[in-house]
Amino acid sequence: MKFSENWLRSWINPELSSHELAHVLTMAGLEVEALESVAPAFSNVVVAEVLEVIKHPVADRLSVCQVNVGETASLSIVCGAPNVAVGMKVPCARIGAVLPGDFVIKQAKVRNVDSFGMLCSAKELGLAEESQGLCSLPEDAPVGVGLREYLELDDMLFTLKLTPNRSDCLSMAGVAREVAAIAGGALNALQVDPVLSNLTETIAVNIDVPEACRLYCGRIVRGVNSAVATPSWMMRRLERGGLRSINAVVDIANYVMLELGQPLHAYNLDQLAGGITVRYARAGEELALLNGQNVILQDDMLVVADDTRLLALAGIMGGIASSVETATRDVFLESAFFVPDAIAGKARRLTISTDSSYRFERGVDFSETRVALERATQLLLEICGGQAGAISEVHGKLPVRNAITLRTGRVKRVLGIVLDTAQITVLLKRLQFKFEQQGEDFHVMPPSYRFDLMLEVDLIEEIARIVGYDNIPAQPPQTTVMMVLQAETQRSVSRLSQMMVARDYQETISYAFHEAEVERDLCANTTPITLKNPISSQLAVMRSSLLGGLIGALRTNLARKQSRVRLFETGACFTGENYSQSERFAGLSYGTQLPEQWGVAACSVDFYDVKADIEALFAPAALSFLALPHPASHPGRSAQILLNGQVVGWIGELHPQWLQQYGISQVVVWFEVELDALKSADVPHVNEVSKFLPVRRDLAVVVDESVTVQSLLDVMLGSNASYVIELALFDQYRGKGVGDGKKSLAFRVLLQDTKKTLIDSEIELSIARLTEVLQQHGAELRI
Incomplete structure (x- = not known):
């Protein structure tokens, strides 16, 4: 909503400056988006009348003018404008005037002729970006009066950014009402008296859709002079409200809309045939609108029609066939209340935007429908003359306002x-x-x-x-604040993320949906949860694993020439017909173990590097790994991750087929675990630090290829051998000296006591116990 401050102050004049008024409006919920001057600053420019124009003696394109500026003697001014003429009223900058851009007018000699001022164009005064010749003023402009005073240029333009619920402020009456409530003061509300009807002639009105048009008022006005000039005061208010002048009749309708918020429409009475009907369009009906656009209507669009054709798209725009022109002498004025739901969205569907539809979509005041018609008739008779007929009014069921x-x-x-x-x-x-x-x-x-x-x-x-929101004091909260207890056995996601960052990973966030092919290839999921309305064909199903998003992020990094990528992500995954949801924590590693450097030879990341990262995440809990195939992983290079015997995730090297399919040239090692299992941490137990040195013994055994290292570690740990504080594999051998289908495994055994130094007999007893359980498990001691 854009309006002139001078117009507002004719309704209510609070004791506030322009900027103070803008502030109180904004603080009351009517945001002032812009506050700007109507015209740039200039001074000593008056209304002048050209008395005489003669050709400059030595310059073909210049004229010497005698100009009346309201003083006893006229001024002689040299002018180069092509449209200067005797009798025209123009702005004149007198000597000493300061124009926009700090341009000072001085007495000058132009081609040997003295000039005592300057006749101005609209561009020179900053009133227009371009102008052709002098700015021509109305014939009744008073000579000698300051131009700023005459054109009300010491005015400010307010632009309100209204929320959709405040359609009542899409009029000067509404804004003035708000200012009166917010700032106080006497409101000079508009008093509209009914116009005396000189004609008994009416037009029959029929409403076929009373649920869409609740009230329709119309009247005939004959003998109007549509060619008469719109009064300058009205033109100024229209232009400063963002509307251009068309002709007197249309300008009056637009003026009342800005004044009272009720859109009106004027029809050329000579172009109407029979009565007026408000109905829905028939599918395929066409209408040529005032903007020159031909539209094909749909059956949910409200129209106004006569007995033979469509006249207007109700509440949006009239048709060109029944439009009012300067030659029009008889008009039919329309003022109606259309239900917002019947108008909303129709203009956008036809790529139209009008002030009328903007108001009807948000709701207009149905109590002002007849008042606006009387006001428009009143102005029409004053400005254009004519005789008014009685009002044809058809009521529907108006909105009920409950207390x-x-x-x-x-x-x-x-x-x-x-x-x-x-x-x-x-x-x-x-x-x-x-x-x-x-x-x-x-x-x-x-x-x-x-x-x-x-x-x-x-x-x-x-x-x-x-x-006033700023007058409501801020009250401190009246509640007891307590520290929320956090279990020591629970770790936060942020803590886990910090641990990954410390291990040189970077976090990524991806969509919770991706291509169905990704689900099929990487998860062997042939029946993923499908979206009914995906944002794109590449994001059509819900993910059951985070791996697809991580590979997508990896490919993005590789496309940008990154040679070493380590990523992790936390997110929800979705599976099953019941849409079960689980939180996962996943990561992948690509490229070298360490960033490029001179001190360490480059070595590609492998399965065990990522395995170490997982173990560090779960520490101090002990994990076990069970070799099993996974659809995303290289055969023989994937394993389930188990915590206390429960499966909590997977680790693996990406299958060569998927490396080739996704254009990845090096090994990718990935993992994915259940977030709940990762967040639950074992509390570390304090052990006494021994003063005595540990003793190391090595055990080398030969076992079948099918025997896993983890199974041997499990039986040794379960043997309860005394003094054993650490068991670890440090060597694996296949080849000469070991039979076919066999492998040699060497374990490091550390023994220690906190009370004394161990003697050989104690050590040998523990080693014998370990050897015994290994042999029971099918292992042969290697000498």
Whole structure:
């Protein structure tokens, strides 16, 4: 909503500057998006009349003019404008005037002829970006009066950024009403008296869709002079409201729309055949609009028609066939209340945007429908002449406005301030709300122009706006704050992320959906959860694993020439017909173990590097790994991850087939674990630090290829051999000296006591126990 400050102050003139007024409007919920001057600063420019124009004696393109500026003697001014003529009224910058750009007017000699001022164009005064010749003023412009005063150039333009619920402020009456409520002061509300009807002639009106058009008013006005000039005051207000002048009749309709918020439309009466009907369009009907656009209508679009053809797209734009032109003498004025739902979205569907549809979509005041028609008729008769007929009015079921109960105690509870019934009464009166008081309760009747007031909280918000949000003190919270206990056995996701970052990984975030082919290839999931309305064909199914997103992020990095990539992600995965959801933690590693450096030879990351990262994440809990195939992994290079005997995830090297398919040239090692298992941590137990040196013994055994290292470690750990503090594999051998289908495994055994130095007999007893359980498990001691 754009409007002139001068126009607003003719309605209400608060004791506030322009910027103060903008501030209070913004703080009351009517955001002032822009505040700008109508014209740039200039001084000593007056209205002048050209008395004489003669050709310059030595310059063909210059004229010497005698100009009346309201003084006893005329001024001689040299002018180069092609449109200068005797009798025209123009702006004249007198000697000493300062024009935009700090251009000072001085007495000058132009080609040997003295010039005592300057006749100005609109561009030179900063009133237009381009202009052809002098700025021509109306014939009745008073000579000698300052141009800024005559054209009201010391005016400011306000642009409000209104929320959709405040359609009542899409008019000068609405904004003035708000200013009166917010800033106080006397409101000079417009008083519209019914126009005396000189004609008995009417047009029959029929509403076929009373649910869409609840009220329709129209009247004939004959003998108007559409060619008459629109008054300058009206043109200024229209232009400063963002509308251009078309002709007097259309300008009056637009002016009343800006003034009262009710869109109107004027039809050329000579182009109407029979009565007026408001109905829905028939599918395929065509209408040529005022903007020159031919539209094909759909059966949910509201139209106004006569007995033979369509006249207008109701509430949006009229048709060109029945438009008012300068030769039009008889018109039919329309003012109607169309339900917002019947208008909303139709203009956008036809790629049209109009001030009328903008208002009807948000809701207009149905109590002003007839008043706006009377106001437009009044202006039409004053400016264009003519005789008005009686109003044809058809009623439907107008919106019902039910009283809202406002409780004084509830106001205090919501706003946190104490307002007694007397203060609330004053505030409701400032808002011009009708109400009845019963004890400490108010029964408020929402006005017809406030469609957004439906609940008690809406009225409380209105009270807050008028009190002023900045006048409501901030109250400290009245509650007891306690530290939330956090179990020592639970780790946060942020802590896990920090641990990964410390191990040289970087976090990535991907969509929770991807291609169905990714699910099939990497997860062997042929029945993924499919989205009904995917944002793209590449994001059509919900993910059951984080691996697809990580590979996508890896490919993005490789496309940008990154040679070493280590990524991790936390997110939800979705599986099953019941859409079960689980949180996972996953990562992958690509490239070299370490960043490129001179001190260590480059070595590609492998399965055991990532295995070490996983073990570090779960520490101090001990993990076990069970070699099993996975659809995403290289055969023989994947394993389940087990925690306390429960499967919690997978680790593996990406299958060569997928490396080739996704254009990845080196090994990719990935893992994925259940987040809940990762977040649960074992509490470390304190052991006494021994003063005595540990003893090392090595055990080398030969076993079948099918025997896993983990199974041997498990039986040794379960043997309860005394003094054993550590067991670890340090060598693996296949080849000469070891039979076919066999492998040699060498384990490091550390023994220690906290009380004394171990003697050989104690050591040998523990080693014998370990050897015994290994042999029971099929292992042969290698000498």
